[in-house]
Amino acid sequence: MKPLGPIPPGFTAVDGELAIGGRRVSELVAEAGQTPLFVYSRQRIADRIADLRTAMPEQLKINYAIKANSFAPVLSYVSTLVDGLDIASGGELEMVRASGFDLSRVSFAGPGKRDEELEAAIASGVTLNLESENEAERALAIAGRLGRTPRLAIRVNPDFELKGSGMKMGGGAKPFGVDAARVPALARKIVDAGCEWRGLHIFTGSQALSAEAVIDMQAKVLDCADRIAVEAGLTLPKLNMGGGFGIPYFPGDEPLDIQAIGDALTDRLELLPETLAEAELLIELGRYLVGEAGVYLTRIIDRKESYGETYLVTDGGLHHQLAASGNFGTVVRRNYPVAIATRFNAEPEEEANVVGCLCTPLDRLADKAQLPRAEVGDIVAVFCAGAYGATASPSAFLGQGPAEEVLI
Ligand SMILES: *Cc1c(COP(=O)(O)O)cnc(C)c1O
Numbered sequence: 001m002k003p004l005g006p007i008p009p010g011f012t013a014v015d016g017e018l019a020i021g022g023r024r025v026s027e028l029v030a031e032a033g034q035t036p037l038f039v040y041s042r043q044r045i046a047d048r049i050a051d052l053r054t055a056m057p058e059q060l061k062i063n064y065a066i067k068a069n070s071f072a073p074v075l076s077y078v079s080t081l082v083d084g085l086d087i088a089s090g091g092e093l094e095m096v097r098a099s100g101f102d103l104s105r106v107s108f109a110g111p112g113k114r115d116e117e118l119e120a121a122i123a124s125g126v127t128l129n130l131e132s133e134n135e136a137e138r139a140l141a142i143a144g145r146l147g148r149t150p151r152l153a154i155r156v157n158p159d160f161e162l163k164g165s166g167m168k169m170g171g172g173a174k175p176f177g178v179d180a181a182r183v184p185a186l187a188r189k190i191v192d193a194g195c196e197w198r199g200l201h202i203f204t205g206s207q208a209l210s211a212e213a214v215i216d217m218q219a220k221v222l223d224c225a226d227r228i229a230v231e232a233g234l235t236l237p238k239l240n241m242g243g244g245f246g247i248p249y250f251p252g253d254e255p256l257d258i259q260a261i262g263d264a265l266t267d268r269l270e271l272l273p274e275t276l277a278e279a280e281l282l283i284e285l286g287r288y289l290v291g292e293a294g295v296y297l298t299r300i301i302d303r304k305e306s307y308g309e310t311y312l313v314t315d316g317g318l319h320h321q322l323a324a325s326g327n328f329g330t331v332v333r334r335n336y337p338v339a340i341a342t343r344f345n346a347e348p349e350e351e352a353n354v355v356g357c358l359c360t361p362l363d364r365l366a367d368k369a370q371l372p373r374a375e376v377g378d379i380v381a382v383f384c385a386g387a388y389g390a391t392a393s394p395s396a397f398l399g400q401g402p403a404e405e406v407l408i
Contacts, residue, residue: 001351001368001369001370002334002366002368002369003252003335004251004336004337004338004339004366004369004370005248005249005250005251005253005334005335005336005337005383005384006248006251006253007337007383008044008247008248008292008337008383008384010041010047010292011383013345016342016344016345017341017342017343017344018295018339018344018381020039020041020295020408021041021042021043021044021408023408025039025295025297025341025342025379025381026342026379028408029299029379031406032404032406034404035297035298035299035315035316036296036299036314036315036316036320037296037297037298037403037404037405037406038296038297038320038385038386038389038390038403038404038406039295039297039406039408040069040071040073040074040290040293040294040386040405040406040407040408041293041294041407041408042407042408044292044293044386045074045078045081045290045293045386046081048288048289048290048292048293049062049078049081049082049289051258052258052289055258055259055262056258056262056265056283057266057269059269059281060265060281060282061280061281061282061283062082062083062282062283062284062285062289063082063083063085063086063107063240063282063283063284064078064082064084064085064086064284064285064286064290065086065088065243065284065285065286066085066087066092066096066286067087067088067092067286067391067392068286068287068289068290068387068388068391069286069290069294069386069387069388069389069390069391070092070095071390071407072095072099073407074290074386074407075096075099076099076100077407078289079099079101082289083282084105084107084282085101085105085106085107086106086107086108086240086284087106087107087109088108088109089110090113090114090116090117090120090121093106093108093117093120093121093124093126097124103125104125104126104151106124106126106127107126107127107128107129107153107198107201107240108121108126108127108129109129109131109155109201109203110129110131111131111132111175111176113131115138115142118135118138119142119146122139122142122143122146122148122151127151127153127198128150128153129153129154129155129201129240130154130155130178130190131155131175131176132178133178133182136152136186136189140190140195143195149194149196150195150196151196151198152190152196152197152198153197153198153199153200153201154177154183154186154187154190154200154201155176155177155178155200155201155202155203156177156180156183156202156224156225156228157174157176157178157179157180158177158180158204158220158221158224159172159224160204160220160224161205161217162204162206162208162213162214162242162244163208163210163213163216163217164209164213176203177201177202177203180224180227180228183200183228183232184228184232187228187232187234191232191234197234197237198237198238199225199236199238199239199240200225200228200238200239200240201240201242202221202224202241202242203240203242203243203244203284204217204221204244205217205242206243206244206246206286206287207247207287208244208245208246209246209248209253209254209255209256210256211256211257211260211261212260214244214245214256214261215260215261217242217244219264219268221241221242222241222272222273222276225275225276225279226273226276229275229276230273234275235274235275235276235279236275236276236278236279237278237279237280238279238280238281238282239276239281239282240282240283241281241283242283242284243283243285243286243288245258245261245283245285246287246288247287247288247291247292247387248384249334249336249337250334250335256288286387286388287386287387287388289387290387291384291387291388292383293386294385294386294387294389295341295382295385295386296316296320296321296324296381296382296385297316297341297379297380297381298314298315298316298317298356298365298379298382299315299316299377299378299380300312300313300314300374300375300377300379300380301314301357301376303375303376309351309352309368310350310351310352310353311352311355312352312353312355312371312374313355313356313357314354314355314356314357314365314380315357316356316357316365316380317356317357317358317363317365318356318358318362318363318364318393318394318397319356319358319393319395319396319397319398319400320390320393320402320403321336321356321365321385321389321393322388322392322393323388323389323392323393324336324365324382324384324385324389325362325363325364326362326364327362328388328392333367335366335367335369336365336366336382337383337384338354338365338371338380338382338383339371339381339383340371340374340378340379340380340381341378341379341380341381342374343373343374343378344381347372348370348371348372349371349372349373350370350372350373351368351370351371352366352368352369352374353367353368353369354366354369354371357400358398359398365382390402390403390405
């Protein structure tokens with residue numbers, strides 16, 4: 001037996017079935033006309049963002065990193081609840097443009113921005129978080145050619161990282177950002193070149209569940225930003241402090257204590273150095289805002305036995321759920337929260353493996369899970385599917401194509 005991850009709060013049963021936003025999954029699937037189906041809940045997104053705002057200092061702005069989930073209705077909805085959007089490609093810029101969001105509240109980070117992407121961003125008034133000196137040169141040249149004043153911030157590769165984070169994005173040699181020691185000179189250079197100076201971006205990692213680690217990281221980010229500003233002889237109009245807020249995916253994971261983070265940050269903001277006195281402070285989050293609001297529903301197509309083990313074969317799989325399958329940067333495969341949605345109230349009575357329909361042994365959704373007995377036609381729910389599901393899975397693999405998505 002292998003345990004399953006914790007089902008996020010807020011999901012209940014109606015007539016024995018999992019309900020999302022008060023609606024039974026069989027009803028949602030019937031309406032969508034097919035499985036596999038991602039269902040995202042407006043209410044769960046709204047509650048999450050409201051709770052976060054309550055816990056954080058009032059002046060802290062919250063940005064949404066759209067790569068977590070850029071499904072147009074989700075993007076439009078989240079846009080109404082946050083202060084800004086973070087994008088990481090020209091494709092995401094077009095999605096944000098299509099949503100009608102104010103592009104002056106968008107920032108664009110990410111290595112390897114092409115000239116066309118820089119041009120589209122500058123022409124739209126999007127802030128560029130510069131990833132290198134070379135990118136700065138190119139951005140200034142393009143802005144000169146367009147006759148525009150570019151909005152420029154510098155992404156810092158700091159000399160520390162977010163402890164215990166799932167994906168480390170700072171500390172030591174990295175493709176992201178400019179090494180902290182070289183940032184003051186670059187900042188002076190772009191300010192002297194006449195850009196609209198938008199400050200610093202310091203993102204150190206993702207998926208932290210320890211409040212202590214986040215508090216420690218935020219304190220270091222503020223110190224690092226101050227040191228850079230002092231050395232450059234500049235004040236900071238804006239500081240993007242990164243994010244890193246994680247959600248529980250696996251057995252034993254505990255939710256992040258956001259109140260502890262908010263309290264520590266509130267104390268800290270009373271002692272801001274002069275360089276940051278006027279700065280707009282913000283955090284940028286993806287999965288924390290939308291991850292738990294999504295459920296992936298897939299139907300059992302076959303039930304079979306092999307050498308004494310039971311396999312529930314579904315019509316979904318890693319092509320929509322790369323992370324749940326364990327193939328998205330994980331070393332040891334652990335189970336996500338998974339349930340038989342159409343028997344949500346039933347007691348577990350057998351051990352089964354839930355697999356996808358791809359012809360590869362990598363396509364696993366739950367190993368040796370204790371589940372109610374499920375039959376062909378039952379619907380399986382994979383929770384925590386609101387972030388990095390549809391956007392980060394290889395939906396073209398084996399010609400399967402993307403899943404349906406719906407925001408309710
Ligand atoms: C991916 C990314 C995020 C969002 O990460 P989450 O773990 O989803 O919160 C935020 N900022 C940057 C720069 C990123 O690359």
